[in-house]
Amino acid sequence: MNFPSKLIEEAVQELSKFPGVGKKSALRMVLYLLKKDTETADKLGHSIIRLRNEITYCTRCYNVSDAAVCNICSNPKRDNQVICVVEDLKDVMAIENTNQFFGTYHVLGGLINPIYGIGPDQLQLESLIERIQKEGTKEIIMALSATMEGDTTIFYLSKKLKDLDVQLSTISKGIAIGDELEYADEITLGRSILSRVPYRNQVQSGSND
């Protein structure tokens, strides 16, 4: 693409870095902003800058939070003995939407995936283990996607937790292999949390026939 202006080119360049946004859509966004008054662009720019600079994470569950401890963790009605382990914020939102879960969360920030350069050290795994030890957690529900990376992460956690007195369960039911939690509908997801099963290490595809 050839641009008549360096400013436009730069903006398109930056906007097209978003997942799912190509050069064409980025250009459409730029033209939209130019049509609007300067205030629109100012607001957008400021919100992006503040988002990145001021965002904080809950020191207990590592969910995004405006305070040191998030709303969920500080809610006295939530069951502190049960921790639902999820990959990221999207999963917290999806599970909250089901209105079927009243425990707390622990946000790993990803799944183990050496090919993408993500090892256990990059994730909030150590903090989870410490938290379980400190809080004497009764049950861990591993609500990770049924992909190879989810399987590996769950398996890894189960190894690390095997000497602790905590029950491990997974929400495998109803969510097909390869499905992401965020795409599961509310009813299926809610049901799968209620009907969670004790974790058993098993291969997903199974025997030949």
Added chain:
Amino acid sequence: MHLRRLKLQNFKNHTFVEFDLCQQVNCLTGLNGIGKTNVLDAIYYLSFTKSFFNSQDQYALQHGASWFTIDAELESAAGSNTLKLIYQTGQKKQLLIDQNEVERFADYIGTVPLIMILPGDIQLIHETAEARRKLIDSVIASCNKKYLANLMAYNKYLDQRNKLLRDFANGITYDESLLSIYNQRLHEYGQLVFEVRKQVLEAIQSNFHSHYKDISGAKELAQLVYVSDLHEMDMQTWLAQQSFTDRQAQRTTKGIHKDDFLFLLDDFAIKKYGSQGQQKSFVIALKLALYDYLQAQKGVQPLLLLDDIFEKLDAQRLRLLIQRISQQAFGQIFITDTHQQRVADAFASLPHVQVKYFEIAAFKPTLDR
């Protein structure tokens, strides 16, 4: 099971071509380079959702075009279904059955079982083990869905384990627990794949012997031998034992990804000692044995695609094939040749075999005989 109609648009050199196929022998003729093999590849696409020749779809796209489609009508015990494969530049390839998009190609493989015999088959003997595994795997995948899923899972875990081994070598702290997870999964999936490959090789052995004998008319003993690390000890034991070697090599040195199929004649590698003719007989016998296996597993006669056999086969091998065709040993067949007369002559003495000729030069099918 057979294809009733086939339509290609912008597929390789075919801008638009349509075939009204017959249930038995369909013969595509025309000059060299006219696009006969391309039609067979389009049929292969319908079976495996990709080209036999190149796994990248853009190579099948006609020069200058931005999309291609392959349409067919499939007749089977389940009734009549339309198949449509659509490729558009920059988009995900789509496969529709009766207008419904197939979500996972792995679930579809095997809907149109097919064996293709090509002049280049002899290369199987000389290529790396990967080519031989690919052939055997494609046949097994056509009749065993779990096999394909297990094999794909194995390969994904293998990639992760290899990356982890490289990471360890590049300074990331050695993590025994994490490595053991990949070991465990490779063991589980690897063992499943191994068992099936072993079974299949045993199952095709006797038909393979007899096909070889028939085709070559000779008395050498032709053998297919399944070579795998897992014969010796199971995957988990290997991984534990090889742990040091693997860390040094920065990859997984043992496992089903190293499997091979040895082609032997009287206990000698046919690659080194076999004559051209023996090699030719060997690969055809193998493909026919795989055809038999596929047929037995699926309970239907797979499509048989014979590319250039009149050019490349000598009289004796050809006679045998034609004889089997006349005994209705196969279902729908596609044959390509440069000379229509040559094919017509070969079938002249078999009036009960239905043969339909398509002269590709004119881009229109000619009349049935």
